[in-house]
Amino acid sequence: MRKRTAKKLVKCVDDILSSMEMLTKFKGNSYMVSKVKKVCSDNTAVLETEKDAGQRYSELLNEFKKKIESSDIEGAKKTADDFKNLISDSIVYKVVFMPYKASMWDSLESVWMAADKDKRCEAVVVPITHYELDSNRNPAKRVNEREEFPEYVPVVNDEEYDLENDRPDIIYIHNPYDDTNLVTRVESRYYSWNLKKYCEKLVYIPYYNWVDGVSSTSFKPAMYYADYTVQSSDDAVRRCLEASPEYAKSLGMETVEVWDVMKHKLINLGSPKVDKVVSLHNEKMEMPGEWEGKIRKDRVNVVYNTTIDEILKSRSLEKVRRTLSYFKFNSDKAFVIWRPHPLLKQTLVSMIPGLVHEYDKMVEIFSKGNYGVIDNNASMYYSIYWSDMYYGYKSSSMTELYKYTGKVVLNDLPKKIKSETNYDFDSLSNELRKTNSISEESYSLKEVVDFIADHEDLKKGKAAVIYNSGEIINDYIMKEVSMEARSARE
The missing domain is CATH 3.40.50 (Rossmann fold)
Structure with missing residues (x-):
């Protein structure tokens, strides 16, 4: 029963008890006695309308009615407590x-x-x-x-x-x-x-x-x-x-x-x-139809998350353009699942209208290429499930969530474009043993992709164990x- 119904029923029980107590004070007053009996009768009728409340409800109601009819106030109070507890426990x-x-x-x-x-x-x-x-x-x-x-x-x-x-x-x-x-x-x-x-x-x-x-x-x-x-x-x-x-x-x-x-x-x-995110590790997620034949195991599939924050900070799409260009010219090794924030286009319309045409053109050109897919799905979890690593801005909640997959996370620096860092192989290997989250400040996208391509086990990740x-x-x-x-x- 709904809470409002339960409140009504509990009030009926309390009104009956109050009436019984009042009856002891006005035994010789026929007018008051009739009034009190009517209150008890009316409230009992309301209690009886809950015919589908279950067998225990019916048993307690019948017991309560007998106590009322025999004017057993103490007995009625005890039954009323059980009755009200049952009503409270029955609330949906x-x-x-x-x-x-x-x-x-x-x-x-x-x-x-x-x-x-x-x-x-x-x-x-x-x-x-x-x-x-x-x-x-x-x-x-x-x-x-x-x-x-x-x-x-x-x-x-x-x-x-x-x-x-x-x-x-x-x-x-x-x-x-x-x-x-x-x-x-x-x-x-x-x-x-x-x-x-x-x-x-x-x-x-x-x-x-x-x-x-x-x-x-x-x-x-x-x-x-x-x-x-x-x-x-x-x-x-x-x-x-x-x-x-x-x-x-x-x-x-x-x-x-x-x-x-x-x-x-x-x-x-x-x-x-x-x-x-954690549940994905034990699930088989269906691949979006337009991705079929494009997501391949012989490449490093990178989810590239373009956030509103980084575009507002840079006031430019140049970093996005250069990133997509990397995938275009390295399609033999890397494939990009580009996921612009669901509200990115609307944010540009509302806050940086001068970038809208440039953004639309970029999406159009990218869509005609064969080096990536654009993820406009309502759910981000297709990208998370089918990718081998993540590239995105550190303030994004998707960046934080991807860490729970155990796969590699490369934090994007919005205004910086880094192609090579001449990284030390051992230092990256040691760092990835300690954490799956690294920064573009130390390692470039190209270098991390190359490293994962040489270490296939990094594509699998290991989901975190948490309470639900x-x-x-x-x-x-x-x-x-x-x-x-x-x-x-x-």
């Missing part, structure tokens, strides 16, 4: 997931999987509508990506979902910006402060993976308005909390007030995105909601 919590981009569903997926198999939950996925913005920050295109979600995820049309009346117990989101995003924006009814009106717990899980010491602590409204912001490391919790003065300025509040609120919201429970964050997050939030339900009853 409505848990709604509201992603806005299919490519970011991985930030919520393992939590949904945990909730979906949890008997305490009714899990629903409602992909929400958003708008792509033009260079003047005005809505240019209305988008809903519900058709792009995996087939195994049943989705609900947000235009048909009645949030205001359904009032779920828990809502999970991964879009924290409300009206502050410069590239895309969700509809106002899905702003975090508005969603909070219609649920018991609003939980924000970032769509990116935190990189210790690197990721930005910039303020995002949902971090404050959600009941919990799930982070993936103690560094993330600490640094976001230390950024309270910045948050307070954005909110027009005192720092101490924001600090006090944020310290209860920020929790380190791990990352569902890491769950997804989705299960941890689901259990934590369910415990919080359940405790509040019990406290309210008591």
Whole structure:
């Protein structure tokens, strides 16, 4: 039964007990006696409407009714406690997931999987509508990506979902910006402060993976308005909390007030995105049709992740051009799976419109070549699974996630173009024994590709062993909601 139903039933039980106690005070008053008996009768009728609550429910209800009829107050109180405990334990919590981009569903997926198999939950996925913005920050295109979600995820049309009346117990989101995003924006009814009106717990899980010491602590409204912001490391919790003065300025509040609120919201429970990466090691992922015959074992298949951050830093596409050129002239040894950030084109339109034509031309030329494929799939995991190594900017969450595959990660330096470093073979070999993450500052893309080509075992990697964050997050939030339900009853 839903929580609101359970509250109604518990109130009926309490009203009956109160009426029985009142009856002892007005035994000689026929008017009051009739009133009290009617209250008991009406509330008992409500309790009897839950015919599908199970055999134990029926047994306790019958026992409770007998105690009432015999005016056994003490016996009724004892049965009422058992009855209310059963009602509380029978609650099924409505848990709604509201992603806005299919490519970011991985930030919520393992939590949904945990909730979906949890008997305490009714899990629903409602992909929400958003708008792509033009260079003047005005809505240019209305988008809903519900058709792009995996087939195994049943989705609900947000235009048909009645949030205001359904009032779920828990809502999970991964879009924290409300009206502050410069590239895309969700509809106002899905702003975090508005969603909070219609649920018991609003939980924000970032769509990116935190990189210790690197990721930005910039303020995002949902971090404050959600009941919990799930982070993936103690560094993330600490640094976001230390950024309270910045948050307070954005909110027009005192720092101490924001600090006090944020310290209860920020929790380190791990990352569902890491769950997804680790799970790939034991899965067979289907290759996208357009990649068939192009991804070959006799070459080093490199996923090249082009991020928004590096383009905004360099204000140029020259590094990207030179990188793609390397693959063009070394196609006998290397093959590139080029994955521009899903919002890169829209970011250029909105923030650097002067680069849009150049970018479109670059994509067009690359698409006609035979030295790589462009990955526009909603999921990044095709690239992660089918590649032998990774090349990308260190602040990207994909860079951090790829480390969990155990395969080689080469951190890209956005403004620098390095072809040779005359590296020492032994030093690279020793470094890769200690870590699978190295920097372009020390080793060039060409050198790392050559090294992997000579050491085929590096292509396999070794997935990390971790606890499932989705299960941890689901259990934590369910415990919080359940405790509040019990406290309210008591």
